[in-house]
Amino acid sequence: MVTALLEGLNPRQREAVTAGDGPVLVLAGPGSGKTRVLTHRIAYLIQDCGVRPYELMAVTFTNKAATEMRLRVEALLGGIRDGLEIGTFHSICARMLRREADFTPYRPDFAIYDTDDQHSVIKMALNEMDIDPKRYSPGRVLHKISAYKNELIPPEDVRADDYFGEIVARIYPRYQQMMVTNNAMDFDDLLMQTVILMRDNAEVRERWQRRLAHILVDEFQDTNTAQYKLVQILSLPQNNVFVVGDEDQGIYAFRGADYRNVLQFRRDYPNARVILLEQNYRSTQIVLDAARAVIDKNQHRTPKALFTEREGGPRVTIYEAYSEADEGEYVARRVNDLVRRENYEYRDIAIMYRTNAQSRALEDAMVKANVPYTLVGGVGFYKRREVRDLLAYMRLVGNPNDTVSFDRVINVPGRGIGKKSQETFQEWIVQRGDTIYGGLQAIRHGEPSPIVGRAAKSFADFGLMLDEWRALLEGNDLLGLFDEIMARTGYNLYIHEISDTPEQVSDRLENLAELRNFITQNREVPLLDFLAETALVADVDTLKDDKNAATLLTLHAAKGLEFPVVFIGGLEEGLLPHSRSFDDPDGMAEERRLFYVGLTRAKDQVYLTYAFRRMLYGDSMPGIPSRFLGDIPEELTEGVSTTLGSMRDRQAYQRQTSWESSGTRDRQPTGRGKIIPFPGSGGAPEKPRTKYKTGMRVYHQRFGAGIVIESALMGQDEEVTVAFEMVGIKRLASSFANLVIMKG
């Protein structure tokens, strides 16, 4: 038995799989078989070490990864293993909290609020506290609160360090209080509340610690403080904690992840066994070399000697498109070529980009060229208005104190309950010290209330509906509930009211049909579990492998996946690297890791494209080739000019991205197979003398700090294009803009 499990593993992988008790850190380069190691390790522990499935907890980054891991473990063990806990941090925490709710400030039927729901709550809080949402945008406030939670700082412990922080320090407690009243948790609560529970409640903690003999964590470089702490606590006292990660693939700093947790792990567990997986089974040598050239520029990393047996391979193709439409057209054409002439299938191909907004132009091109594709993420399914409405109804049934859901549907479809009545109702129940549900029932039973006339009747009717639905829930029939909500609310009719075109109507109906279909598949699932599932889906989770189609997705969503052919679009300054990171070395390093992740998804071939002009907010903006392109050695690329400048030119480019676009300005809009002059290469004529030069750092009174990406003389004046850190790319007339040139 032992031999069967270990067969086909290389010595390092085998060492990891069979490592004994105690902490283990596996540093796994891309494509080095880390999922394999994790699944085999789980199977090994169960089969050969007598560990019971329920004594194991394996944490992955997405539900998709969890499902895959579960399937692979079951395949290895030849059967289903009950009690084996595999899931994301968030879903596992949600389950734990549900079970242990008695020991938390929440009831077990708590709702899970996503970002949109959070926005609603924070707006209510701001409104109530008379804080101007223009000055303190819900987004920024929430980001800060989220950061506190990820660092396990409860409202009462906040120490503000600036004025904005001071305001947040006032909002955070109120926000949290509202969440508890709504019996709702946001994503960060799921983590923080679990840690607090385990930290402060010895009985619960010890129960779980006794149960969980082994904890395994995938994508360890993307854990935040809360997640790290949780792993630490739960793995006590044995410290059988097995983590797999790669510092070079840490791309979630913006949500509190800290790849330095890998270092921290070595500090916290000095006796940890450290195993390096350096053999790559995915990519060709060319792809790997290109990727390495990119990542090597990052400081403070453990150098890895990744190698592959797949020598050579096609070079990385770089293409300069005229516009984003041309970029899409090129990609679509190449995709079709790959399928028709090179024996690839559509499903072998991924098209990646930095921002979701880029998907639109690419999608248009795919449609035009008849390329079948699936889009990952974007405006997600669960973000659609009709889907959210229906889910809000279901959530309200599950948790009748969910204010956010209540506000969403109390007058949808319209029942003549306007803003005024809603406010009156809210004030009234607060005054009564009652819940939404209690208030509704009171009105229904004719108790005196400030709600009178038509509105009172509507509230009463609503309360009655809610009651009937809750009774329906006893039968545990999700589908019945869904159909009943649709019927009783007349939602189908409402769809016609809110839609402008027949297409929109059928779109919406289709979405609801899809939701209904999903519910059918989960008929037996308890409502709360179903709702948690819908709240915690990641974009990639919706990716179906069964369709033969190219995949469009963000670089973030691509993590953990692999494709024979990878296209990465929008390799432009301001996009990749994103302008928001220009001023921040850490952010810049993360952009680089993001590009590295994209490159290393490819098995055989990589195509990198950028656009000479790109639409932004309806304006056409110049595109400057990404500095990352210059980091890939020339001999690994093709499609760039053979007259690519001397090393000196390239170095100058790398330092500054100093490229004057005038040389390419009058090219044909859409050339095919043309040779592209590489930025920084010769050929650009003597440029006119401008005061502002590309790469210069400038400061603007209103827009703040930025970097000049283009400047051209316009008659007497000078037209300067600047990528501002805060507000993005703007084109300014230098005589009006009053730009201050900053040193450095």
Add this chain to the structure above:
DNA sequence: TGGTACCACTTTTTT
């Protein structure tokens, strides 16, 4: 109360 018209803002990435 609900509809329409205009305006401001958007785009980083996501559980």
Add this chain to the structure above:
DNA sequence: AGTGGTACCA
């Protein structure tokens, strides 16, 4: 360019 929010009117 598209969307969501606000203000004003029927």
